[in-house]
Amino acid sequence: MSKFGNILLLLVLALSMEVFAQRNNELEFAGIPFGASRETVIEEVMKMGYEPYGQMGAGERVVLPMFRFGELPVQVSFIFNGNDKFYAFEIRTGKVEESRKFKAIEAAEYMSDQFTLKYGKPAQAPTVNETNLVDGRNNYQEWYGVKLLNAFTAVIKKGGKYFVLGYVEHRTLMKETAGGKTKKEKASAAPVF
Secondary structure, three states: OOHHHHHHHHHHHHHHHHHHHHHHHOOEEOOEEOOOEHHHHHHHHHHOOOOOEOOOOOOOOEEEEEEEEOOEEEEEEEEEOOOOEEEEEEEEOOOEOHHHHHHHHHHHHHHHHHHHHHHOOOOOOOOOOOOOOOOEEEEEEEEOOOOOEEEEEEEEEEOOEEEEEEEEEEHHHHHOOOOOOOOOOOOOOOOOO
16 A cells, blocks of 8 residues: 555544544533443542532432533533433523523523534524513524434523523433343543533
């Protein structure tokens, strides 16, 4: 094989490894893979320097009351299925008053930009703005292009206050019931979203 052929082969291998690494990156949060046990999630969260709460009972969420999601301070909830496997996470911002609802829209834009970087192009352009918010959940953007995941960002209006919610769930693990096949997975140690 010629020198040019070897270089081309190495380039193709390097690019395919990068694409594969990005695909695997979708199936985790901050280095914690979907399907990890509750104990693994707690260990990895503590390695990052966070102190979770709500961690004991089966079916309970593991909650980080303060997590830095890039520029955004948020609360993160790790949600577990019947087999006590991590299958979804929820990211929430703090609540703001009516006069500062533009901050909720800015937070939704930022969170959606981060989801787009991780999960690819959203299914549609943003569907809400400051003028059309109603009580309850106002979906901002949704991602359907990720094979195993459901993901969305929303602005929630409740009691005259606004906050942003980002939610990602693993479709297969969500449907898994207690007593199903269990597979021990080792969590990644890289604390990168």
